[in-house]
Amino acid sequence: MAVTINKIADLCGVSRGTVDRVLNNRGRVKKETEIRIREIANQLGYTPNMAGKQLAIRKKALTIGLILIAEGNAFFDDVIRGVQSAEKELQDYGVTVQIKTMKGYNVYRQLQLIDEIKDKVDALIINPISVPAIATKIDELVEDGLCVITVNTDIENSKRLCYIGSNYTRCGQTACGVLGLLTGGRAHIGILTGSNKVLGHNERIKGFKEVCKKKYPDFKIVGYGETEDDDIKAFEVTNKLLSEHPEMDAIFVVAAGVYGVCRAVLSFGREHEITIISCDSIPTTIEMMKQGVIKATICQQPFIQGNKSVHTAFNYLVSGEVPENKQFIVQSEIKIVENL
Amino acid sequence: MAVTINKIADLCGVSRGTVDRVLNNRGRVKKETEIRIREIANQLGYTPNMAGKQLAIRKKALTIGLILIAEGNAFFDDVIRGVQSAEKELQDYGVTVQIKTMKGYNVYRQLQLIDEIKDKVDALIINPISVPAIATKIDELVEDGLCVITVNTDIENSKRLCYIGSNYTRCGQTACGVLGLLTGGRAHIGILTGSNKVLGHNERIKGFKEVCKKKYPDFKIVGYGETEDDDIKAFEVTNKLLSEHPEMDAIFVVAAGVYGVCRAVLSFGREHEITIISCDSIPTTIEMMKQGVIKATICQQPFIQGNKSVHTAFNYLVSGEVPENKQFIVQSEIKIVENL
DNA sequence: TTGTATGCGTTATCAT
């Protein structure tokens, strides 16, 4: 039978209350008894019982807040689905989530949203803009006792509890690996990123180039473009790239704007000559895969990102459980039309 | 606030005990009160509280038994890791798992193991041999009130609670899709299956051929071999195939014996000319991928298969929760060396 | 500084 707080109390000849105070660092207990209790607890390998905790804590309704740069970005639809699924799974324990979305990389707006939400929630899950101002803000929140988790994008040198999301470098490496296999290691590549101000996009390109260098000496990157995560902009810039580089026979779409890129390739009638690899799988991307325009896409388990971040926040709030790893990295999944 | 059994009792003017008897079909309650209670419960949308259930049920130690055809099959190592992880996650609730392993497709042996374990467990998770004798046995167990879940291999027309595992057809389709992309849709393919008596292997081949037919008219399947899931046998039969079909430039390894196949290809010095696609990722397969001998492998989330099956059994035992789908199908994951 | 009582939602065992 598992060891409970009661058993420890018996063994130490004190009351449950005292053991509780020690094990949850509530103070107000004599040093020497504290030491004794801790010793016995460790020795017996005490682990708090979740069901008990959850039942007792039920009186307090927990609110978990989310700030996501989700507007106009279909990728986040699945993240939100994961969040909502977690809310449902945790409804027994009185958990409510509150999602605030924003559009684009407006630091001021994100700070504003943080201030709006911070006093209403027990934990904050944020898809942060990776700039010092946000990092500082996160640290402030944590100092004030709020539980903060970064999702999808990390700010490593901040005091957040943990990061849940992908390894962008890995995604880029995988993309290059796939492209290498599809082209036999010989291609003239156009890279269409979202913005060269976004860390994640740059890391994907970095990973891509690493593999290029190590394994595919005959890969030539012939041009770059920025889609600004917008299909129209993507369409224009891809058109330009295709005109300037008729030798281009492969495209890596690093971020959003995938559909715009595809439409440009289609407008040149070159969809059969150009191997397109993209990231993530939103409906328009899936449609393009079904039409054979996109050959493969590298996904980052958005549902799990949303779901796991809520569960992690909840576990921390309920039992002070700190994740064993500061980063929970989702898989870089290769999807083709057959395994969508 | 969520609706509890207590609230229902109040509203109906009865005691919790009565409500409990009704909602858990324990009988011994007057028809008309039963109807009234059910009505109110439905109306209020009562959902049992997990934490409460789990605390109360804790007195009974639950045992979940597993029968896996795991010996000599490294694929199952990850399944078992998933099972053990689930055991740890559920230890708070007094769950113990008991794993029995066997080697090869010996129906009599499997029946024997079932008889050994059936009276000692509250649920049985089985990786069944797909023959009528086992199906009948499963039905008997279920009739006797045991909870039975099939894992990794299903027996669809049986009374098992549900199946947790892959869609083998899908795996084969994915393999063909990948091969199509890697070869430009033109290849002379050798197929090395485990045994043509194993349903899953045949389904993979079926899926592979489907995509061949639909998308890749220039794929020619030039030969078949059976590895009997054994590396030595695989080595021999692949050697034979390579001798008889020098035009062969692609291999789909359907089941185990992957390493033997690779060694044969290496012994012919043809590892650069032959595109090998395999299934699953055991250590020797990973090694061959790193050496570039295998280009891609299609995986079926073994850890999740093990983990999820235990959790599903637990949920059923604790709350009678029947899975919403009779089949929980894991993803067919494409793995290359970059995203292993 | 410590102990006790009460309650969270459910199940199980009595007693009626």
Next chain:
DNA sequence: ATGATAACGCATACAA
């Protein structure tokens, strides 16, 4: 057929 009561493990308010 039904109700009352005691667990299960933990948190907390209150008493000492």
